[in-house]
Amino acid sequence: MxxxxxxxxxxxxxxxxxxxxxxxxxxxxxxxxxxxxxxxxxxxxxxxxxxxxxxxxxxxxxxxxxxxxxxxxxxxxxxxxxxxxxxxDNRKFAAVIGGSVLSSLTNRWSHWTTRQEYGESGASVVHDRSL
Missing domain, CATH: 3.30.420.40 (ATPase, nucleotide binding domain)
Incomplete structure (x- = not known):
């Protein structure tokens, strides 16, 4: 051994x-x-x-x-x-804070994708909306 x-x-x-x-x-x-x-x-x-x-x-x-x-x-x-x-100091929560701010901006709602839209079109709906 x-x-x-x-x-x-x-x-x-x-x-x-x-x-x-x-x-x-x-x-x-x-x-x-x-x-x-x-x-x-x-x-x-x-x-x-x-x-x-x-x-x-x-x-x-x-x-x-x-x-x-x-x-x-x-x-x-x-x-x-x-x-x-x-x-x-608050960087641990920066993603959550940023997401919260983004979700509160009403002028961005037209860029949102619902679960139903994603279910019908898949990932292509995200691509189509971002162009």
């Missing part, structure tokens, strides 16, 4: 979002996805986007997530660019 030498590894739950390879994933981390999205836009708005990176969702509430994003993004972008990562 042999005994394996196992070295414990501690990975906080936020690290897998920043550097997925730490948990065996080959996908890009959030900083890379943000940067790749920004460079796909028009060059004249890149600066504005880099200055307004807004974190939302429960996982971004992890201690140090904002600072980690800033650090990792700074390593990806050209050195002359300024970045600003915004992390409001």
């Amino acid at each position: 042999s005994i394996a030498d196992v070295t414990p590894v501690v990975i906080d739950s936020g690290s897998s979002s920043i550097k997925p390879y730490l948990v065996g994933k080959t996908s890009d981390g959030v900083p890379e996805l943000v940067w790749k999205s920004i460079i796909k836009t028009e060059p004249d708005i890149e600066e504005a986007l880099l200055g307004n990176i807004c974190l939302t969702g429960g996982n971004t509430m992890l201690t140090g997530f904002k600072e980690r994003m800033e650090h990792e993004l700074a390593a990806l972008i050209p050195p002359f660019n300024q970045i600003s990562v915004i992390a409001k």
Whole structure:
């Protein structure tokens, strides 16, 4: 019988979002996805986007997530660019708050799809309404 030498590894739950390879994933981390999205836009708005990176969702509430994003993004972008990562205290509920605001806007009702419409036409009704 042999005994394996196992070295414990501690990975906080936020690290897998920043550097997925730490948990065996080959996908890009959030900083890379943000940067790749920004460079796909028009060059004249890149600066504005880099200055307004807004974190939302429960996982971004992890201690140090904002600072980690800033650090990792700074390593990806050209050195002359300024970045600003915004992390409001209520970001855990931002999706719910945004959905609530959107649902209260009566001028958007014509863009809504009912369950019946979706049942009759499927996903194509969403495509048709957005064009």
